[in-house]
Amino acid sequence: MPFTSIESFAKERVVAVQEYSLLAGRAVANLFSPPIYWADIWEQMDSIGVGSLPIVILTGFFTGCVLALQSATALKEFGAVSKTGSLVSLSMVKELGPVLTGLMVSGRNASGMASELGSMKVTEQIDAMRALGTDPLRKLVAPRLIATVFMLFFLTIISDAVGIAGGALVSVTLVGLQWSSYLVDSYIGLVYGDVVAGMTKPLFSGFIIATVGCYFGLKTTGGTQGVGRATTQAVVVSSVFIIVVDFLVTRLMIGIFGS
Amino acid sequence: MIGKGARPIEQLEPGAPVVVFENVSIGFDGKPVLKNISFEVDRGQTMIILGPAGCGKSVLMKLANGLLSPDSGVITVFGQEITAMSEREMFKLREHIGMVFQESALFDSLSVEDNVAYRLHEEHMPEDEAHAKVVEALKFVELEAAIDKFPSELSGGMRRRVSIARAIITAPDLILYDSPTGGLDPITSTTIIELVIKQRDVTHTTSLLITHRIQDAFTLATHRFNKEAGHMEPIPDGGIDDSTRFLILNEGSIVFHGSTMDLVHSEDPWIKEYLS
Numbered sequence: 001m002p003f004t005s006i007e008s009f010a011k012e013r014v015v016a017v018q019e020y021s022l023l024a025g026r027a028v029a030n031l032f033s034p035p036i037y038w039a040d041i042w043e044q045m046d047s048i049g050v051g052s053l054p055i056v057i058l059t060g061f062f063t064g065c066v067l068a069l070q071s072a073t074a075l076k077e078f079g080a081v082s083k084t085g086s087l088v089s090l091s092m093v094k095e096l097g098p099v100l101t102g103l104m105v106s107g108r109n110a111s112g113m114a115s116e117l118g119s120m121k122v123t124e125q126i127d128a129m130r131a132l133g134t135d136p137l138r139k140l141v142a143p144r145l146i147a148t149v150f151m152l153f154f155l156t157i158i159s160d161a162v163g164i165a166g167g168a169l170v171s172v173t174l175v176g177l178q179w180s181s182y183l184v185d186s187y188i189g190l191v192y193g194d195v196v197a198g199m200t201k202p203l204f205s206g207f208i209i210a211t212v213g214c215y216f217g218l219k220t221t222g223g224t225q226g227v228g229r230a231t232t233q234a235v236v237v238s239s240v241f242i243i244v245v246d247f248l249v250t251r252l253m254i255g256i257f258g259s
Numbered sequence: 260m261i262g263k264g265a266r267p268i269e270q271l272e273p274g275a276p277v278v279v280f281e282n283v284s285i286g287f288d289g290k291p292v293l294k295n296i297s298f299e300v301d302r303g304q305t306m307i308i309l310g311p312a313g314c315g316k317s318v319l320m321k322l323a324n325g326l327l328s329p330d331s332g333v334i335t336v337f338g339q340e341i342t343a344m345s346e347r348e349m350f351k352l353r354e355h356i357g358m359v360f361q362e363s364a365l366f367d368s369l370s371v372e373d374n375v376a377y378r379l380h381e382e383h384m385p386e387d388e389a390h391a392k393v394v395e396a397l398k399f400v401e402l403e404a405a406i407d408k409f410p411s412e413l414s415g416g417m418r419r420r421v422s423i424a425r426a427i428i429t430a431p432d433l434i435l436y437d438s439p440t441g442g443l444d445p446i447t448s449t450t451i452i453e454l455v456i457k458q459r460d461v462t463h464t465t466s467l468l469i470t471h472r473i474q475d476a477f478t479l480a481t482h483r484f485n486k487e488a489g490h491m492e493p494i495p496d497g498g499i500d501d502s503t504r505f506l507i508l509n510e511g512s513i514v515f516h517g518s519t520m521d522l523v524h525s526e527d528p529w530i531k532e533y534l535s
Contacts, residue, residue, distance in 0.1 A: 120366075127326050128364035132378050132425075133354045135346070 023218070024211040027141040040143035048109050048144070049151030053158070055104050060159030063096050064088055064166030072175040084175060085182040086189025088167035093190060093198040095250075097160035102205030102242040105152055107235055110213035113144055114234035117217025118227040126218065141214040149206035156202040193257030200253065204245045212238040267337035267355055268302070268432035275338055276301050277433055277465040278323055283332030285318060292318050294511045296332070300467060303502050305459050307476045308469045310508035311533075316469045317361060319508070320437045323467060324358055325349040336433065354378070357426030357434040361441055363418040365410040365425070371397070372406045375424045396424040400454055416447035423454055427462075434458065436468040440475050452478050453491045459502070460484040473534060479503055480519040507533070 004012075030036075071087045117140060120126050129136050164186055171177040216234040220226045268277065276299035283296045293315045300306045308316050321327040322334055325341045334342050336356070341349060365374050372393050373380070379389040397403040400420040410418055419439055426434055436455060440448035452475050458464060460483055470476050480503040482491045494500060505522045507515035507530065515522060515530055525531065 123367070124360045124362060124364035125366055127321070128358070128360055128366070130326055130350075131324055131353055131356070131358040131360075132381070133350045134377075134381055135350060 019219070020211065020215050023137065023141065023215050024207075026137050027145050027211065027214070030135070030138045030142040031146060035138065037139055037143050040139065041147055044143045044147035045151055047112075048105070048147050049155060052105050052108055052151070052155055055108060056101050056155045056159050057162050059100050059104050060092070060097060060161075060163040061166040063100055064092060064163030064168075065170045067091055067096070067163070068167035068170040069174065072171065072177075081175060082177065082181060082185060083189075084167070084171050084177060085164075085185030088171075089164050089186035089189050090194060092160050092163035092167070094194050095198075095246075097163055098156050098198050098201035098205065099242065099246050101152065101156045101159040102202060102209070102246075103239055105148070105155065106205070106209045106238040106242060109148065110209045110234040110238040111231045113210065113213030114217040114220070114230045115227055117214055118220030118230040121218060121220045122223055122226060136218070141210070141218075144214055145207065145210040148210040149203055152202040152206035152209070153199065156199070160198065193253065197250065197253035197257065201246055201249050204249055205242045208241045208245060209238050212241060266432060267339065267352065271302070271338045274301075276335075277304075277337060278306075278467065279333075279335040280319075280322075281333040281335075283322060283329045283334060285315075285322065285327065285329045292511055293322075293329075293508075296508075296511075296513060298506055298513065298516050300465060300504070302465055303463045304465055305455075305479060305500075305503045306467045306506055307479060307503060308467060308506045308508065309471075309473065309476060309533075310514075312471070314508040315511050316508055317437055320358075320435050320467060320469060324353060324356055324435055354429065355432045357429070357431035359419070359422045359426050359434070359436045359439050361438045363410070363415075363422040365418055365421055367410050369409075370406075371402075371408050371410070371413070371421050374410070374421060375428055377425065378429050392428055393424075396428040397421075399427065399457070400424045414447075416443050416450065419443065419447075419451055420454065423451070423458070427458060427464075430462065430464075432464065434464050434466040436466060438469045438471060440470060440472055448472060448475060449478070453484075455479065456482055456491045457484045459500075461486070463502075476505070477519075509533075 067088050068084055072081050072084045075081045075083055075087070117126070126136050129139065168179065168182050168186075171182045172179055213234045216230040216237070220230040222229070271277065278300040280296050280298050283293060284291065285293050296319065308319065310316050318327060322329055323336065325344065329342060332342070333340055336352065339352065341352065344352065366377070369377070372390070375393045375396055376389045379392060384392075393406065394403055397406055400423050402417060402420050402424065405413060405417060405421070410421070413421065423439065439451050439455065443451065455466070455468060456479060459466065468479070480500050481494055481498075483494050483500065484490075485492045499519045503519055505515060505517060505519065506513060509529065515525060515527065522530070522534075
């Protein structure tokens with residue numbers, strides 16, 4: 001890897017932030033003016049939403065199972081094992097559901113977007129699209145953006161639900177709690193602010209996954225090796241962004257709802 | 260701005276050039292690629308761009324279509340200064356420009372029919388009408404049998420022909436051919452050049468063509484398309500096509516710009532060596 005001066009490294013980073021901001025801004029603006037490629041939006045919703053269901057369900061379910069098992073063990077020492085339900089539901093809805101779903105979808109779809117768009121870029125298909133009078137941001141980025149934000153929201157709800165169900169299964173079969181006791185405790189443990197906080201995060205994560213994936217895809221240079229590099233960068237950057245933004249949103253929500 | 264349905268070439272003053280480059284320069288990573296390039300392409304002309312690999316031919320072609328912006332200089336297409344146009348305005352102008360890319364650049368997830376009909380689908384043309392136009396365009400490039408195939412199922416020459424069909428389907432007023440014969444065997448190259456000559460002589464569309472093969476360039480200059488016989492033939496009595504002009508680049512600068520006869524009689528030692 002060649003060494004670069006601090007100045008040129010800083011310039012590269014500033015230019016990258018500028019280009020990313022322009023891409024994200026234009027992709028959002030394109031959602032509010034015609035033409036809108038509805039067929040591409042449905043296709044992306046199917047690919048991103050339905051296609052991610054298996055990994056989201058599996059991840060959510062087993063996270064709930066592990067959470068219940070760990071919590072019950074710790075709570076038993078304080079004689080509060082009946083609180084397992086609220087601990088699992090709070091953890092899943094506020095934090096683990098949104099973040100893990102975001103990370104899983106990022107791993108699957110940010111990489112997919114970067115490699116697909118990257119391949120199109122290095123084979124001049126993006127230039128061909130522009131030459132044919134089509135805006136690639138409108139045709140390729142905007143549908144992925146709206147589909148990811150919309151579907152990640154519902155995937156997170158599914159993840160939360162199966163996580164709580166997984167926790168219930170473990171609590172009943174291994175810890176010895178009653179179904180009703182677990183579910184009532186889970187329900188009571190959640191307040192309005194928790195649900196709003198948990199449902200706000202996937203909106204940001206979806207935006208990050210789509211824009212970062214598309215950005216690295218459209219910036220790809222250097223043939224197939226470049227496509228591989230763009231794919232890796234997209235997953236790494238979007239995953240880090242998701243966790244950083246998760247912290248910022250959590251802080252914001254605590255400021256708003258106070259807990 | 261171009262209104263819907265209006266052809267920009269119709270708004271061009273009689274005798275005005277279709278493409279004008281004025282002192283155009285561009286560089287990448289601090290290295291100049293094109294330096295003070297100035298030339299004009301008149302209506303109906305075929306400008307053949309020659310030059311060694313890496314001299315900036317493809318960059319010049321992308322500049323002509325607004326796919327790249329120059330660092331300095333002015334580019335005018337159909338009388339409109341594209342260097343001052345937004346990307347959105349360029350999309351409207353590009354509806355009247357066809358482009359054949361070096362590696363075809365077909366959309367690999369779409370069939371041949373959908374690739375060729377891409378622009379028609381963007382214009383929401385009824386499916387039956389679009390299909391008829393696709394068949395007509397594929398007949399022009401003699402590839403109608405491949406309509407349901409995907410790009411991965413085609414040979415390099417077939418992909419190039421599909422790319423030409425995609426470029427000409429809306430009867431553009433300017434066609435940009437970026438090395439349409441690059442990487443092809445001599446027989447397939449001749450087939451592609453015949454299609455370019457056919458397009459030139461049937462529709463008299465203004466075009467820019469990059470080629471690495473000097474024999475292709477001279478075939479273009481010395482042949483015409485015989486509509487009755489359905490194939491190209493040498494222009495009788497050793498004639499030369501008047502509409503063919505040459506532009507030769509070397510190290511980012513123009514080293515020759517003129518007619519076929521000017522090129523053949525050039526005394527410039529570098530050009531003589533390049534052509535030999």
